[in-house]
Amino acid sequence: NAGVTQTPKFQVLKTGQSMTLQCAQDMNHNSMYWYRQDPGMGLRLIYYSASEGTTDKGEVPNGYNVSRLNKREFSLRLESAAPSQTSVYFCASTDRGLNQPQHFGDGTRLSIL
């Protein structure tokens, strides 16, 4: 099983450029999440989608937008990239239920010059 697939794995952008990070899961999970991981700060939630058709802001949403395209896909868009958005981005999905863990993709390493 592929699980959670993120594309691309690496990307370098210039300040002001736009970019969409793609995420797809094949586990029929209802909830999907986008996190950023920065040294010493753990994972911080950017946006999440509790179910198809809904999205909500997390802890650090500024500068990002998301689209829950269908049950499988949840994309993250940077409209005008800034150096502060240099980070590793992780997508995760979760099945319905309280004791369900998150399943993570392998991450997208994004550098903004």
Added chain:
Amino acid sequence: AQSVTQPDIHITVSEGASLELRCNYSYGATPYLFWYVQSPGQGLQLLLKYFSGDTLVQGIKGFEAEFKRSQSSFNLRKPSVHWSDAAEYFCAVLTTSGTYKYIFGTGTRLKVLA
């Protein structure tokens, strides 16, 4: 506010030694707790979870964790560390007020000496 604290940023142990990684949480309701491991260049992988019942939970790779409500802790342990355990470890709590969200600690990076 809900939070997860991992007080140790780095821990170094010798191969074969025992390991304990600390995790403290702040959450008003019954906590649903998780430990994840992240190898370099990889995503996070679930080690174990606490939902209810027995406060000592077993996970993969020989790890276990003990939930102590009185101390608001969920420490991860392993009796004998292997070199392949070198990684970063994250504790997380699931918040269930409204929609489900996970709060992660800042992680503990484990180094294993041969």
